Amino acid sequence: MPSVKAALSKPFAKIIAWRIKKWASNPIETQENVFQNLITEAKNTVFGKDHNFSEIITHEHFKSKVPIRDYEDLKPYVERVVKGEESILWKGKPLYFAKTSGTTSGAKYIPITKESMPTHVDAARNAILMYINETGNSKFVDGKMIFLQGSPTLEEKNGIKLGRLSGIVAHYVPKYLQKNRLPSLKTNCIEDWETKVNAIVEETIDEDMTVISGIPSWVQMYFEKLIEKRGNKVGEIFKNFNLFIFGGVNYEPYKAKFENLIGRKVDSIELYPASEGFFAFQDKQNEKGMLLQLDSGIFYEFVEAEHFFSDNPERITIKDVKLGVNYVMIISTTAGLWAYNVGDTVQFMSLKPYRLIVSGRIKHFISAFGEHVIGKEVEQALKEATENTSITVNEFTVAPQINPEEGLPYHEWFIEYENEPENKAKFIEDLEQSLQKQNSYYLDLIKGKVLQPLKITRVKKDGFKTYMKSIGKLGGQNKIPRLSNDRKVADKIYELQLTK
CATH class of the missing domain: 3.30.300 (GMP Synthetase; Chain A, domain 3)
Incomplete structure (x- = not known):
């Protein structure tokens, strides 16, 4: 007999699926609304004034005034935000900095604002709800769920909290999932990864795990330690484990290994989260690619990877993208990133709706x-x-x-x-x-x-x-x-x- 929580998740999933279908069916209009809102909200910021946002009406205007930037190019503005100045890239101050490893400049500080934070949380939730709506499977919400992630311990810099994205998001797990969620806060705060995984094994090995989530390479390490300790396949240790949620890398190279470790096939949901935004998630079990989040305060531009390093490469919006072409994805967001090169390359698998895969890194x-x-x-x-x-x-x-x-x-x-x-x-x-x-x-x-x-x-x-x-x-x-x-x-x- 399903619990009240499992039963209520189905009508909620239906509502979310209807909302997503509504904007996914009107992609060009949805993106235009996002674009206009971004320009309007940021025109009185330092960046907005420096780039004449008050004169920007169309995407062509935007392209002529705002060049593509990576973190190094945006750094002078970010440093002012880090120092505590207000309304530099986005109105007010950010709620957080997601701290990531930089390539040439040491740590990178990616702002997360009051407007952008909910989109990280909602997209992860919606991915699960879309799965429930499609499959009718909601029983897993009654079991234990594990999210292998960074430490939720946050530092503070000039009144703004900072930490790893996964650690920041850990503070936003809905109350109705708190009792189901593992590992404990104490274990999650362990910094050394090998010590942490061993502690997670101890905490979870006798629990009814139904959902396991994380980057495949690190989940593999967790699975191997479970098997080493118990001597059984993961699917035997966790008899009700039927949903694997992953992101960060392509699952295909790990698939055969995982099926061997688990001992059976399980459903999976692919996510495309990053410190800069939650860009896409798998909305259908039998369709290739992830649904691009067009209604999440992110305006997308694309440049063909083949021409990216040429002088003045063409920047297009979703209405002009084609299937199977390798694009560098450029974003402008409610976190104050403008024509920002995330560094990822993507290919579209579908244009109705817009589904894509991550094909690599422009530097990889x-x-x-x-x-x-x-x-x-x-x-x-x-x-x-x-x-x-x-x-x-x-x-x-x-x-x-x-x-x-x-x-x-x-x-x-x-x-x-x-x-x-x-x-x-x-x-x-x-x-x-x-x-x-x-x-x-x-x-x-x-x-x-x-x-x-x-x-x-x-x-x-x-x-x-x-x-x-x-x-x-x-x-x-x-x-x-x-x-x-x-x-x-x-x-x-x-x-x-x-x-x-």
Whole structure:
């Protein structure tokens, strides 16, 4: 017999599904309303005055006055906000700073405002409600739910609280879920990731876990420790576990491994959250891609990745995007980010409604020879090469080998196996053929004898975990880059292979 909570979730899910359908059915108008509201609300800010927001009426005006920026470009404004100044990027002061790891400037402080904070919470809730509305499955709300996340402990800087996004969001879990939610606050505040996962195992192993959520690589670590302790598959330990919620990376490379760890298939919901905004979530179990959140105070622009680094690349809105094209996503938000390059590349799978996948990072690609191989392509190659085989891969990354000791340059794949291929030559050939099929530039370089076929370097067990620990990024929201255009990651992993 379902509980009152489970029963009430269904009519609530129906209402939310109706609201989402309403704006998803009017995407252009919805985005235009978001755009006009952003300009109106921010025209008296320092940024708004510096960029003549009072003169902006159309997207063409906006493009001419507001150039694309990344964090480094926006930093002078952010630093003023961090110092405590008001109405710099958005009216008033932000509620929080989401603190993330910067590439060239150390820590990055991404503002979260009174207007933007609810969109992070609502999107996560709505993803679950859309699942309930589609499947009719609401029984899981009566069980225990775990969200593997960063510490909810927040610091303060000039009157503004700061912490990891997942830690900030942890303070907004609805009251009706508080009793179901694990781990405890004490465990969640543990900073060391390995200590934290061990504590989570102790807290959850005898509970009725029905929902498990987190970045796949770190959930995998949790699953492995559960199995190590109990000796059973996760699906046997948690008999009612039937929903896995994930985000941050593509699930496909982990899918076979997870099904083996769980011992059966479970439903999953993919999310696309970031410190800068909650951009999309999977709204249908059998449709590829995630529904772009067009009504969440975020105005989206897109630039074809192929032309992104050229002078004055064309910026388009959703009405002009096409299926299957690799775009860099640019956002303007109620948190005061303006024409901001998130760094992600996306591809649209559907235009009615607008559903997309994350295809990679604009800085995470290999184009040492003009091939411009992206994350989606290496993930797809690995998926095709391991399909219908016993091969399972724990983790991998790819880098160019520009100056080999002998022969032509090549792409070097660093792979940590769970089950190694019996026929390694065939596995390499299948990877190679899939990559050539997907990327014509790469194919031309192989045919033209500029590159030789890829090579694989086997990474010993827990090698990637050792690497992440060595750079202080074990756990939380940190992820291994799928590929790099240089040897920094590759050389460090290789060095650790030899020394540890």
